[in-house]
Amino acid sequence: MLSTMQDVPLTVTRILHHGMTIHGSSQVTTWTGGSEPERRSFAEVGARATRLAGALRDELGVGADERVATLMWNNADHLEAYLAVPSMGAILHTLNLRLPAEQLIWIVNHAADRVVIANGSLLPLLAPLLPHLPTVEHVVVSGPGDRAPLDAVTGQGRVRVHEYEELIAGRPATFDWPELDERAGAAMCYTSGTTGDPKGVVYSHRSIYLHSMQANMGESMGLTDRDTTLIVVPQFHVNAWGLPHATFMVGVNMLMPDRFLQPAPLAEMIETERPTHAAAVPTLWQGLLAEVTERPRDLTSMARVTIGGSACPPALMAAYDKLGVRLCHAWGMTETSPLGTTSNPPSGLTADEEWPYRITQGRFPAGVEARLAGPGGDFLPWDGESAGELEVRGPWIAGAYYGGAGAEPFRPEDRFSPDGWLRTGDVGVISPDGYLTLTDRAKDVIKSGGEWISSVALENALMAHPEVAEAAVVAVPDEKWGERPLATVVLKDGAAPDYAALKEFLAGSIAKWQLPERWAVVRAVPKTSVGKFDKKVIRKQYAEGELEVTLV
Numbered sequence: 001m002l003s004t005m006q007d008v009p010l011t012v013t014r015i016l017h018h019g020m021t022i023h024g025s026s027q028v029t030t031w032t033g034g035s036e037p038e039r040r041s042f043a044e045v046g047a048r049a050t051r052l053a054g055a056l057r058d059e060l061g062v063g064a065d066e067r068v069a070t071l072m073w074n075n076a077d078h079l080e081a082y083l084a085v086p087s088m089g090a091i092l093h094t095l096n097l098r099l100p101a102e103q104l105i106w107i108v109n110h111a112a113d114r115v116v117i118a119n120g121s122l123l124p125l126l127a128p129l130l131p132h133l134p135t136v137e138h139v140v141v142s143g144p145g146d147r148a149p150l151d152a153v154t155g156q157g158r159v160r161v162h163e164y165e166e167l168i169a170g171r172p173a174t175f176d177w178p179e180l181d182e183r184a185g186a187a188m189c190y191t192s193g194t195t196g197d198p199k200g201v202v203y204s205h206r207s208i209y210l211h212s213m214q215a216n217m218g219e220s221m222g223l224t225d226r227d228t229t230l231i232v233v234p235q236f237h238v239n240a241w242g243l244p245h246a247t248f249m250v251g252v253n254m255l256m257p258d259r260f261l262q263p264a265p266l267a268e269m270i271e272t273e274r275p276t277h278a279a280a281v282p283t284l285w286q287g288l289l290a291e292v293t294e295r296p297r298d299l300t301s302m303a304r305v306t307i308g309g310s311a312c313p314p315a316l317m318a319a320y321d322k323l324g325v326r327l328c329h330a331w332g333m334t335e336t337s338p339l340g341t342t343s344n345p346p347s348g349l350t351a352d353e354e355w356p357y358r359i360t361q362g363r364f365p366a367g368v369e370a371r372l373a374g375p376g377g378d379f380l381p382w383d384g385e386s387a388g389e390l391e392v393r394g395p396w397i398a399g400a401y402y403g404g405a406g407a408e409p410f411r412p413e414d415r416f417s418p419d420g421w422l423r424t425g426d427v428g429v430i431s432p433d434g435y436l437t438l439t440d441r442a443k444d445v446i447k448s449g450g451e452w453i454s455s456v457a458l459e460n461a462l463m464a465h466p467e468v469a470e471a472a473v474v475a476v477p478d479e480k481w482g483e484r485p486l487a488t489v490v491l492k493d494g495a496a497p498d499y500a501a502l503k504e505f506l507a508g509s510i511a512k513w514q515l516p517e518r519w520a521v522v523r524a525v526p527k528t529s530v531g532k533f534d535k536k537v538i539r540k541q542y543a544e545g546e547l548e549v550t551l552v
């Protein structure tokens with residue numbers, strides 16, 4: 001029997017209309033670096049998004065399914081593109097402005113973007129790429145920044161350049177939004193590509209709508225129109241973890257840092273605008289902590305912070321506890337929209353009892369089914385001990401990549417199981433009450449004498465040492481054991497390395513056979529374009545003899 005319920009599509013258009021009317025007075029504040037930030041109500045954002053859709057269709061000829069890319073910071077104009085482009089039936093493609101030029105060129109060509117909306121301050125990055133982007137016909141420039149870098153390409157006539165404000169000015173405040181299939185593509189992101197070429201994930205209207213509802217549930221981020229969220233995680237990184245759509249849906253005020261992502265302006269933003277929530281990767285919170293330790297600022301408005309993208313060192317969580325800021329660990333990936341787990345402890349526990357739950361990656365919501373695949377392909381029990389590769393499925397999880405993966409010999413079966421689950425490449429354990437603890441990326445795990453050593457456990461233990469600012473541990477070849485850990489550490493100002501002491505410190509919490517013999521001090525841990533430890537680079541530095549390694 002079929003149900004008797006209405007079959008109304010779940011679309012971004014619905015989020016746009018609802019947010020701009022019911023929550024019309026909620027605000028988007030964009031930091032300008034000057035004395036006054038720029039403030040726009042949801043009603044204004046919605047009206048401007050409507051005009052943008054009209055301009056893209058009528059002036060630029062953007063049709064259904066065509067890709068409109070953005071090369072932008074987190075700001076109100078970018079939010080307008082987030083709402084307008086999917087709602088008009090086109091595909092929003094957010095470009096990662098930290099990628100090397102060759103990868104950006106590869107991605108734009110693979111997606112066949114027709115339009116790029118770019119912030120003025122990013123034109124020096126975009127202009128030299130344009131001759132290599134044959135599908136791009138229009139560049140729309142928004143916000144401050146010198147337009148001169150585009151002069152050379154406009155002279156050639158292939159690419160037309162528009163000013164965002166001029167394009168939307170005077171346009172009708174209405175648009176005949178199409179009736180969309182909820183399964184149609186709405187937005188796309190490419191994975192950050194630490195191995196091989198990036199792979200494109202195309203989110204549907206339905207997946208964005210359902211993911212937004214999940215993000216707004218108490219077990220995930222649980223924000224309401226009484227909150228203001230500081231969205232530091234870039235809008236080009238998994239749609240800023242889905243926050244712009246989720247918050248527009250329920251009227252959460254947004255504080256957008258634009259290009260002011262350094263610790264000092266962030267600290268100032270938090271003290272003056274008093275957000276109640278924020279979201280960013282651990283590296284960023286490390287930087288902010290160093291800043292406020294040196295120049296104290298009041299961060300206490302920001303009672304809750306969602307932290308993820310890489311493992312959050314427990315020491316960082318403890319340091320923020322002291323500042324009255326609770327970091328809440330979450331796990332996800334580009335392929336999962338990204339909300340997977342969130343580490344809210346069960347109810348009724350004391351602070352001490354909560355701690356072991358808080359440092360896990362967290363619990364899965366109903367929309368994300370999980371299983372652990374063992375090395376032999378068997379599925380492992382949730383006993384908190386059996387480590388396997390995490391596989392997930394659900395309505396906001398990718399089931400394929402966009403248009404194959406180009407030049408790279410990519411085998412879909414490596415990423416998707418025959419019964420349609422996503423193989424995450426993350427290795428971990430799940431406790432009997434459903435809490436996930438990741439011990440490694442499958443490719444980063446250290447296989448020593450047939451046993452696994454968790455690089456993440458070693459890093460977390462090292463980063464709890466008062467002299468250590470950052471630590472990354474990688475597997476290096478070893479004649480006797482196959483692989484052994486190499487510990488690279490960044491020491492706090494002026495400290496001289498005492499490896500024996502560090503090793504002894506580790507022995508307090510790590511089994512003796514897992515302790516690294518190889519040590520090196522580095523000035524900084526190499527990071528990927530989205531701020532994760534780039535272990536590929538460390539392994540290469542080691543292989544090429546660039547690190548000064550001490551045996552202890």
Ligand code: AMP
Pocket residue numbers: 191192238307308309310311312329330331332333334335338361424425426438441530
């Ligand atoms: P991306 O697609 O760039 O967001 O990268 C996703 C990957 O980041 C995951 O597969 C994990 O390896 C890693 N990751 C994300 N969140 C966490 C977390 N809370 N703890 C550890 N690793 C994480």
